Amino acid sequence: MRLIERALIILKEYIDNKGLKHSSKRLTIVESILTSKKHLTAEELYTKVKKTDKSIGIATVYRTIKLLADCGLVRELRFKDETPSYEPVLGQYHHGHLVCLKCGEIKEVSDTKTEELQSKLAKENGYDLQSYRLDLFGICPKCKAKDGARHE
């Protein structure tokens, strides 16, 4: 399954970059959530994970979820009055652009929170989100400095 392999590579790089270590328990949890077709709460993931490795504790599940969220492989969903749940973010291609109206500079930005809302927004309308385009138009810091000439 290519998407998952790619995700595992991303994770590996993240772990290596941060000087963290690999572990089989973590891998079990990662695979459990990445192969899930639906979002899972921490408890549900914990239950699922235990089927593979009964010795895993829920603290590790939480720690792994946080790790995955940090490297962008999982995102947290919160529905009204519900326990938060987590869903894998696989081959989805997401980023937006920040465009300076003065100098035309274009900067790529990505933001999990924004994505999350977009996905939710689509879902609320019954759509399956496949991709999005987000363009933010404004004045970049450099031009502000030149222009405003009075604030930072």
Place this chain on the structure above:
Amino acid sequence: MRLIERALIILKEYIDNKGLKHSSKRLTIVESILTSKKHLTAEELYTKVKKTDKSIGIATVYRTIKLLADCGLVRELRFKDETPSYEPVLGQYHHGHLVCLKCGEIKEVSDTKTEELQSKLAKENGYDLQSYRLDLFGICPKCKAKDGARHE
């Protein structure tokens, strides 16, 4: 301020319909949150409310927030790893587009939360946001039904 008056009418109707009662404490809390320019956490609202009526307890703040959420006058925001906060939903009008990749249908969607995040996103990068474009691409419910070819 017309928007707030309208909100108070909505609330009154909600209360009357449900056979609930009016109370000055509740009104204080409602006014505090509806006139807030930014979203507030329960604690922040509690603090604000206390300036008007020191005898209000935080439990009532929570109860009132829930009431307002139920009648659609306030919505909950949850940013990653942050305490939930609440923002008034008044006459705001913001929108992006939901575009169906199959049939091309374009639907306007509006969402304050998304806009707020966009503004935040721009800010994080040092930009002053002036406008934005948000297009979400996916498959609309109708096309999903047709395609699946085995449902509908």
Place this chain on the structure above:
DNA sequence: TTATCTGCAAAGCCTTTGCACTTAG
């Protein structure tokens, strides 16, 4: 060996709830 990883259980945080009293209708 050293820093990270883990399970466990305790601690934390935010929110809800039970109770007795107050108050609107």
Place this chain on the structure above:
DNA sequence: CTAAGTGCAAAGGCTTTGCAGATAA
């Protein structure tokens, strides 16, 4: 008068954290 509203403090539910032992590099 009756049912809803409220403050207070206790109870809950979900997450995080301290610790000591296990483990990757």
